[in-house]
Amino acid sequence: MSPNTRLRSKQIVAWAIASVFVLGFFISPVGAFTGPVTGAWFVGTQRVRRGFLWMLGFAVLLGLPRLWRGLSHGGADAVLAYLGWTLLGMVLGVLPFTFHRITSSRLPGLLFTLPLPVCATIIAVLTRAWLPAGAADPSSTKLGLLLPHLAATLGVGAPVFLAFWLAAALVWAWNQEFRAERIRLGAGVFATVCVLAAVFEIFGSVFTAPGQTPLIGTAFVWLCVAAGVAFAVGSLLLARKGQGWQCRPEMLRILRSPATGEALRVVRQGRGQALVSDGGERFPVRDGMPDLRRPEDLTGANEKYNHLYETIGGFYDDIQRVACAFAGFNRDAYVMSYLGQLEVKPGDSVLETSAGTGLNFKYLPSGVSLAGLDLSPEMLVNCQSNLRRRQLHADLFIGNAESLPFADSSFDVVFHVGGINFFNDRAKAIREMIRVAQPGSRILIADETEEHVKAAYERGPITDRYYRNRKQPVTPPVDLVPPEMLETRLEILNVVGKNRFYVLTFRKPDHSDSQTDCATVTAGSTATIPLRL
Secondary structure (H helix, E strand, O other), X not given: OOHHHHHHHHHHHHHHHHHHHHHOOOOHHHHHHHHHHHHHHHHHOOOHHHHHHHHHHHHHHXXXXXXXXXXOOOOHHHHHHHHHHHHHHHHHHHHHHHHHHHHHOOOOHHHHHOHHHHHHHHHHHHHHHHOOOOOOOOHHHHHHHHOHHHHHHHOOHHXXXXXXXXXXXXXXXXXOOOOHHHHHHHHHHHHHHHHHHHHHHHOHHHHOOOOOOOHHHHHHHHHHHHHHHHHHHHHHHHHHHOOOOOOOHHHHHHEEOOOOOOEEEEEEEOOEEEEEEOOOOEEEEEOOEEEOOOHHHOOHHHHHHHHHHHHHHHHHHHHHHHHHHHHOOOHHHHHHHHHOOOOOXXXXXXXXXXXXXXXXXXXXXXXXXXXXXXXXXXXXXXXHHHHHHHOOOEEEEEOOOOOOOEOOOOEOEEEEEOOHHHOOOHHHHHHHHHHHEOOOOEXXXXXXXXXXXXXXXXXXXXXXXXXXXXXXXXXXXXXXXXXXXXXXXXXXXXXXXXXXXXXXXXEOOOOOOOOOOOOEEEEEEXXXXXXXX
């Protein structure tokens, strides 16, 4: 099968799957399965509190018809009681997703998929037992009707467990990018359980006596309770273990204050850590990452676009993957079209400024020391999750690319992809990249052109208000590269139409260099969407 045929096949599959999820909003049996998948994916893209509130808002919005029907329940007391119980049922219905978000992020392999169905089973049994009829989340009733023999023998928790396990398994496979070597074992275990459940459902009448009390169902629920407690305790222990900054000695040696350039050292700060200088500067460690930002870093354009990244950081990668699938683009080929221009060797120290969610790290050769810096904590928190999934390590720093917190000539490779178009001071950011790069190394900068900003971001439902009414158009910063740099080259990458993205490379002179090359403009072609909005 040719590459174009494979891309077209993936495009067709992507649109078919999207159609199923749209139908889930209108057809209840379909929604009973697509709803948990959507919820498990969405809550995984958000911080815990924000995810809970958003999920609760969605639950209330989708439950408005039920709430409206409650207004016809007679007197005021009856109406208030119904509304209160129904809202409580909605809160309980959101709890499994929140529990999944808290407990699953650090679990390896197939264990990632279990907290959601375990908690959903417990909540389904409790709501049916304690809440008045009609107040509980109706999904468990729908699932019980779809799998009647399984529900009769193993209790209502069994169909709920299978549906929510399917949701978590699909999200897990999605996070692993459906790579066969990563999901083969888990997919096999899940498929085996589903086949056994299907056989049991088909021949369930043979095993189910009329009016039989599902004793095995009670045992199954208690097993879920025990598993839920184990996941909660394990999550608490893992969270405490991962609170500190795992600093490599060689990284600490090159750390400098972004304001004064003084060396930094790690000290205890309450239950956490901080970086301090001899001059009394103090930078806290948040979420296992040093926060080296200063108040002036979050002003002007930096503040404006950082707010955008804080809003979309959780689902930034997924938006790109879905857009690529819908459009039939090969994102890997696009990324390598510019990263392939880096000169990276095993053992090199590599820094990416505006690292975002760390997408580029997985394309770099193995055996290198990775470091990333970004102004957005939300983007870097998701970068941490991506690194864990990909079994990579990188030193991450929250900071401003216009004031890099590293000593001179600290890195063998320095590059930047996305974001520089809307920095407060692009020239300063370029000078900082040059300062921390080793003499003789090639530096790379890639971003969108004005054509792409107008075609995509000025028309986007979330991004439009950030990019409209700009005072200046986007221009590749060739004129901001210092004239003493060597081999300066600008390439225009035609991805979705003409002149949509650019890549700018140049070389920092070493002590033996004595001449400067002129900038050149060439055209290339790739196939996907940009890495930063």
